[in-house]
Amino acid sequence: MSSKMNATSTHDGERVIKKYPNRRLYDTATSSYVALADIKQLVMDGEALVVRDAKTGEDLTRSILLQIILEQEAEGAPILTERMLANVIRFYGNAMQGFMGPYLEKNVQAFMDIQSQLADRSKDLTALPLMPNVMGNYAEQSKNVFIDLQEQMQKHMQKQTEQMLEVMGVKRR
Known part of the structure; x- marks a missing residue:
């Protein structure tokens, strides 16, 4: 648009x-x-x-x-610590900049999904024993997001390596 x-x-x-x-x-x-x-x-x-x-x-x-x-x-209790903000700043201009936004977005969305599930389950106090399952789901979603990020990084690095070798005139077998 x-x-x-x-x-x-x-x-x-x-x-x-x-x-x-x-x-x-x-x-x-x-x-x-x-x-x-x-x-x-x-x-x-x-x-x-x-x-x-x-x-x-x-x-x-x-x-x-x-x-x-x-x-x-x-206003008070910040979510974004100085350390986190400094780390985010370090990604600007970095080769990994393009991966950072989607990674953070997916993790925040996974956290919000878990929060929603906890809110739904907290309405029924009998669901409290299910809390470890919800946190396990969050950990699993976070792991999957990280694995996706790693796969994207590998593909990106492989593509960059191939382009560099091509520029240098080296042919892959």
Whole structure:
């Protein structure tokens, strides 16, 4: 999808929030101005949304979401430790940068799936003995994500090696 898309158009049923030059945010679904806290609540509610520059149509969603995360991190008990943030920064420009985002995304999704399962099972106190199974499932999902990442890395490295050998004029048997 083009980042210069019309600021009021949607795709896949996303709610469109327009960001004006005066830094105000306008929710086109409710025809009202909103604050970052309102956008945070939409995200918490699972609402699909996109934030677009009202003038250019540029997609500003990532920027707004990062702004919300920054505010949340400053409020008290941060999720992202300094060590973790430093490690993430180290991946920028690294050959593995392309793998880091999907890896983190899959792990966070696996964690959320387990959290949802625990919430569902906690409604029935007789399900408490099943807790070790849920955590085992999370560990299994995490392991599978890691194995997928390793396989992708191996394919990537193999492809790079083949390209390098080809450039050097070395033929593989």
